[in-house]
Amino acid sequence: MISKNLPVLIVTVPLMTAFLVVILGLLKRKLCYPIAFLATLASFIFSAMLLEKVILHGTIHYYQGGWLPPWGIEYVVDHLNAAMLVLVSFVSLMSLWYSGPSAEKEIPKSKIPYFYSLYLLQITGLLGIVVTGDMFNLYVFLEITSLSGYALIAMGEKHAPMAAFNYVIMGTIGACFYLLSVGYLYIVTGSLNMADLARLLPHLYGSKVVLTAFVFFIVGISLKMALFPLHIWLPDAYTLAPSSVSTLVAPTMTKVGAYVLFRIIFSVFGPHFSLEVMPIAHNILGWLAAGAVLFGSIMALAQRDFKRMLTYILVAEVGYIVIGVAIANRMALTGAILHIINDAFMMSCLFLVAGAIVYKTGTRDIYQFRFLHKKMPLTMAVLIVGALSVIGVPPMCGFFSKWYLILGALAAHKWVFIAVILTSTLFNVAVFFRVIENAYLEPREPAYAHDGGQPEIVKFDEAPIGMLIPMFLVAIGIILIGVFSGHIIASIIKFAIPANI
């Protein structure tokens, strides 16, 4: 039974647990965390089983309620989906694990059941977006994700409700654009099933309605994935959110948005539409993405707040993925998909570190990180792994996706993109060296000079084990993905790219 129903179980288990947590939370608050953890663990195990099944037997179709498409809702899991499912459920599992000690400190006790309920709903939505093969079902899950995200972000520090409100406005506009796009497609084709749309749309490529639907889709999803210049909601929202929330939404939400962009452009509209009927779409996406990479890197350099700095790096990383989609040859798309996977790990790693630092020191100011290498050596080691990966030092995974993106840009003679990627790498070196310098190196003017020259004694004071284990698992993941990136490309990504590119 489990093996047959894997695609729906991945979504249903966290969904049902989300409501179970509320009911049990009214009786006994301590039960919320372990139950939420078990549900996410189950989702992760199911995703891993599904990935194995897809690699062995190919694409899996699942029909909700036994109704065949295009009438019923279909769940389709191919190589790209399956990899994304494992990725999202792994990152969710790590952040949920981490949220145990972290949420206890940051979330008021009376709100813990609601917190975990929303957390699980967020995970449900993210997994649902990835697993579904239906345009409208995708919208529903997109809204589940966004609405629970708004509420979770608003639980953060003092100004978080304002940031969440900005996010509500921007996110709702994005959702409207996506919904309008689905509506236009439904007007001309009468179908909502992605595979069915892919079959019907090639006859309608000349239609202005399809063109409008495509443009609306790009705008809507750009808002949701925070593509420059529509990223303005992101830095505030993700900086002010509780640590355990930003570790969940920052790595996954933007990546899932990038997945949707990839899926709809290449699987629904088809590569032929955007590459040959309106190549300008790829040009515009490419320039926006280049802008995102430069803007994100420069703004990251301007920040004192560690978490805000990471959010700007996130904006830049979204740019990298979209550069790959915009170049759209085999190399670049390999780089884009690999970067979706890598970046989820890198951002997860860095946001976990940021949360641990806030947990122990209560500050996010980079200039207050002095002596952190003595106080929290393990956390700092994880920070180094994440930082090196974002910069792109082999064998960390960040190097390989950048390498493929550059190869793709070379093959397409897009010299500007290569320049942009290399420039941003230099910026990243500067950005992270500033953090590492403050955390590791002795200050030039000792802070202890005024109290008689006595060196400040810094005791070993590491984050709790419940936060350290997820951090280390993600850091090990970064290295493993880097070392085995060849295997990942050969067994998964190769099949995820449309055959006619």
Place this chain on the structure above:
Amino acid sequence: MITKYEDVIVKTMTRLLIPFIQIYGLYVIAHGHESPGGGFQGGVILGASFILLAVVYGMDEVKKRLPEKLMIAFVAIGVFIYAGTGALCLLFGGNFLDYSKLPFPVAIAERRALGILSVETGVGITVMAVMVAIMLALSSKSKRTRGEFK
């Protein structure tokens, strides 16, 4: 916090109307799969009856009949019934939400009707509870209890 409204006509009319509103809400839920209506519409009507009660008799009266904890539990239980019906179909060997596999001793078409009725019931409960919960959250003024149902 909404307080009691002292007016004999308004209070009497409310007392008379509320049972009929609630019966109508239940009717809309029960007929959802056969005629216009359904869980959402019926739930809104049920919720409206509680809101009318709150407007006229004050929030305390509503809390007496529908304690906050119970309301929060209703929000969760409704969706749980929905997803649980789907999961029950999984247990009996069908796909998710495949009501034809539910073990009712009736024809397949009727099984589907009963399955969707159970889903509508769940939706109705949740919508009703959420309406009252939003009303409560918006009408509680004090800064200390902002965002909590107190």
